[in-house]
Amino acid sequence: MSKRPGGVLAVYRYLDQLTDAMKLIKDRTDFRGHEVFSPTSYHEIEEAGGYGASPVRFFTLAGALTGTTCGFLLALWTDYDWPLVVGGKLAGLYSVPAYVVIGFELTILLGGLMTILGMLVMGRLPNPNQRILDVRFTDDRFGIFVPNASLDGEQAKLLKQCGAEELRIIESE
Amino acid sequence: MSEEVKWNKTISDVNNGILANLAKPHPTYYVAWAGAIICLLIGASVWAWEISTGMGITGKTSPVYWGVLITDFVFWVGIGHAGTLISAILFLFRAKWRNTVNRSAEAMTVFAVITAGLFPLIHVGRLWIAPYWMLPLPNTNNLWVNFRSPLVWDVFAISTYLTISLLFWYMGLVPDLASIRDRVKGVKRLVYGIMCFGWRGTATQWHHYEAGYGFLAALATPLVLSVHSIVSWDFAMSIQPGWHTTIFPPYFVAGAILSGCAMVYSLLVPVRKMFRLEEFILAEHLEACIKLTLLTSTIVFYAYGIEFFVAWYSGNPYEWAIFEKRAIGPYAFYFWTMVFCNCVFPLIWWSKRMRNNIAVSLVVAVLINVGMWFERYNIIVSTLAEDFLPGSWGHFQPTWGDIGLTVGSFGWFFFWFLIFCRFFPIVSMSELKLIMPKPFSKKH
Incomplete structure (x- = not known):
């Protein structure tokens, strides 16, 4: 089994579209293990993710x-x-x-x-095998990565509906 | 405040605008850097002269064993106060203007505290055995340091302050270093990748980062207020007239914040020009820094007044004699320079037009730094020069050695600060994005 699974990466331009998507996928089992990327620490993301108090x-x-x-x-x-x-x-x-x-x-x-x-x-740092999915995530774009999903699947459709400006496949490594 | 701030840029312009300018600073940057190196070389040669010849090259002589070097120490520790004040206390108060200036203020703090830390070492002469006097290290005499001494407290306070400031500063840098990593290639990418610990910007990383930043700010807040209080105890815990007063801790803290904010302004104005950051560090942000400086200036003004009042009201003739000597005696020049620079000149900032006049404000900010140096000189020297033994009274005069070491400290500080400006984002990009209009698809 590959250590780092492939999946679908959705890139968002707008914060509200990202948080809409986050709220929808939060508790869904087919989105388990998804990661959200952001260039800075918007509180909207923390609220949408419902992370609770940090340990x-x-x-x-x-x-x-x-x-x-x-x-x-x-x-x-x-x-x-x-x-x-x-x-x-x-x-x-x-x-x-x-x-x-x-x-x-x-x-x-x-x-x-x-x-x-x-x-x-x-935060799982230091993280030597840093897997950079998209360099724009430290600039001005937001993203959601869903492991083990495909572009024609249900997950991709939902991410697109929320306003993803780009969807692409990430190969497993 | 930021509600009224008009941004011409969006978050998409931040990385490009700030990082592109790092690569090609205005030519004056190199002039400033060369100047810093010259000053640094002067300081290094004077230090070598001091080590090879002896402490006599400084003006220190009985009874003034704390002269210009301790003045420099207190001055630089004071400068170091604004950084953590801006990054920690203003963070807890959610003052948005801090997001544009905190990085440069934190860098200033780190380098100023390192500069300050050199002075006790220069001051003791044989610095290679100084660790035994400062830290509880096992030694052949089985002696420990005296934990009841304010000087030992100071060692703990300054080293804790340096460590926490360094952590705060580096922690803020991590996401920005990741931004640089994602723009560069090859070896540079590897180096920035290591320096940012492989930061990926996931929501969970941000979540823990924000929590950690908040706790660090909460820990650093009492630390900022305590460090200069403890420095003031170096004086106030003694029984010297002019030093032994309970007003010293708040008075020193206010003075430190005053000098620190004035230094932030004096650094920010040229750096903003050299790296063309006018679109990101707006006039409103500079004005907010001025307002904080004006506030602390008035507190310092009040403290000067109260100090005199208490000296008179206490009825203690020794205490009053020192204050008389400061105001109308041989140290009157230093005293009145201090009063005019720290309390009188800043009063023009009550006018909004003057606050927004960058040239005038820069001159006043530099004068405050001069005034704050004179304040420490005045406190230290005037008290020591005439002690309880009239036979040893005299007048203290700085020597060329003192002046060379002081010039060298400025060279050392600017050397590191300017290097920092060239290789690291001098404005915190991730925090700047937070105070800019949020990227919503529709109007909220």
């Missing part, structure tokens, strides 16, 4: 909490390991207010790094 938030939360913990633990541990008593200020838990800064900075740092990681993991 990236769990990455952010995990990173931020790890950061907070590590920040306080780092400062406290070095403090117990070799107490630096400066100006009569006791080391350890007595100095926690000063360590809020370290805890805060590491919260942001690890939260940010994990957010990026989450975005990459969820």
Whole structure:
């Protein structure tokens, strides 16, 4: 079985035609595994796709909490390991207010790094065998790719009805 | 705001308009770049001179151990504030004008923070052992850094800020790098393909990207406000008159945003001309940047006033002596330059005609940068030059070494910024498309 199936690619010029098509095909089994392409992040597409909340938030939360913990633990541990008593200020838990800064900075740092990681993991990036179906998708065109469909099939007809300006076959690789 | 903006272009013009111009900048671009290299070489030679000769080539002497180099450090960190403010805070507020300027502002932030980061290293002299003073690294003395010191907080704040700004900036670049990949061929295609991680622009990728961008913005927002607060604690946590005040964090943050926005404007105007971006960075967007600068200028004006009032109202003679010295003493020149550049000249922007006069606004924006440098100089030097030991009082004067290193920092900053402008889209194409009229088949 081929790793990357062929299918039909519909190219759209207009956003509303794309979202109309998306709403129609969203729950249909004969469109399973379809991909939508867009040059930028229009909210209309997100609404039409009904993607719900992105799991990236769990990455952010995990990173931020790890950061907070590590920040306080780092400062406290070095403090117990070799107490630096400066100006009569006791080391350890007595100095926690000063360590809020370290805890805060590491919260942001690890939260940010994990957010990026989450975005990459969820978006299946990096993606070395990038399959570029149409170079116009990073310019000004929208697209829907339906795997295992043919030009004379039911799927192609529906995509055309919604206003696709171009329909073509993508060979499997 | 963008409701009134009249776009002559559609989203189909964006990639062509922006990428085509990258390839052939106006000749002044190369002149600017040559100028930056000359300044950079001056700075590099002075640094080599400092390392081989000693710290004496700078004006630092007892009791002024923080002189021009720390002034430069605070100045450049301040410049770095506008980028993440524009990309994170204005993103959360959905200020649409940011979409045209955020890329250049973020690039400015990244390079300004890197420039700032050089100064503590230059300042300590023996920079090759500096990591042991700054980071909790295991060492033969079994000592750790003092986490109760604002200077250690600063190391954490600045490095976190640099990392997050870098991520923000690169994350925004990913879809645009994919746009370039899809236009070029051969090795270039491979390089841009690797740099964009193989971005395909699928709706699910955009969905997670948008979520991630939002969270990063939410994390970066308190970060922007905290970084310069922590820089201000380098001063405010001490007991020096003129430094030991609670107004410092908000005062420094407002000043940083003022200088950052003024720098964004001063960079945007020439870059817009060099790369012929007038059709994409519209006059309305420049004016919005000016409005933000004017707002922060008034906050800074207020802070200057309150600082004086509190110095007088506290009844502390040492505190008041410093302020008297700043206003009518040996540092009066620096003080009044600062007041005029940061507070008085920007007042002409209350007139809409002046806000839209690019030549006048550019002059005022550059003057604000001069004024903000003088503000840091004024704060640092005037407090240190006359401490609690009258026997060590003196007058601080920058040396040629100080001036050379400062000139070099501008060269270093512009060197990288101009390289960036030449090879990467200086306007975020994917975000610009979002604020342009949406491609609907019928009127909505």
